[in-house]
Amino acid sequence: MAEKSGDSLLYSRPMLNSTYDLHTHSTASDGTLTPAELVRRAAATGVGVLALTDHDETAGLEAAAEAARQARIGFVPGIELSVTWSHQTVHIVGLQIQPETPVLQAGIGKLREFRNWRGEEIARRLEKKGIGGAYQGALGFAGGGILSRTHFAHFLVEQGHARDVRQVFKRFLVQGKPGYVPGQWASLEDALSWIHAAGGLAVIAHPARYRISATRLRQLLGEFRELGGVALEVVSGSHSRDEIMQMSTLVRQLGFAASAGSDYHGPENPYLDLGRLPELPAGCRPLWQHEAWQDVQETADRRAI
Ligand SMILES: [Zn+2]
């Protein structure tokens, strides 16, 4: 049973055998449940410790923390930062962050500017292909949260240009397609420095999802480690059983901790629900048993007193 820790966003000291889900999204980014709805659903499906990790956004954390106190589950304030590494978009999850940290907020601000520019540019390019109103349409789906390509996808599906979100990406939004906009997110170095400035731990999100060779992946992991990264998501809602085993071998070989997160975006995604993540394979060291995790948790507890 968790206990309340003052006004801290970190409502926890959860039991080690809780079910952890350290990667989820709310309406503050491209998820479809509000932070409070997400937390309640997580609690109802048996998640014991939940991290909210919206894309480049911390606006949902306070409401999620409050809902977690009420639902009596552990809560970890987090974020998922967009990084461009070697022409590839890579996602870095920051966990146990202090969201109000100025360095982090300034970094997110820059990403937000890029995101808005990209949104306008996607709309301009779609307009040229005869699809008007995409910017306003996508904003409507964003509902005041950050504007993502998923929101454009929902608009295009609604307008009948594709069957579902997956098809929109294939036809319109990936490299070589009319709505693709190249650009640079944060550097790996910047993303980790923002997370560390905010007192958090850095985790590579869904490492099996990147279209890079095994050699390049190891290079990414090497740089990540040199910059102070501690863990990889071994268990992810987007990893197959084989990929989980491959990533578990990697973390054991390279000495990383292992994290687990569903990457839940809402109930519309029927193949992935909360509370159904497989366990970490034997031999991986769970991030929540890592000394760095204990350290940041103690710091957060001290702040709360
Ligand atoms: Zn991601």
Ligand SMILES: [Zn+2]
């Ligand atoms: Zn995600």
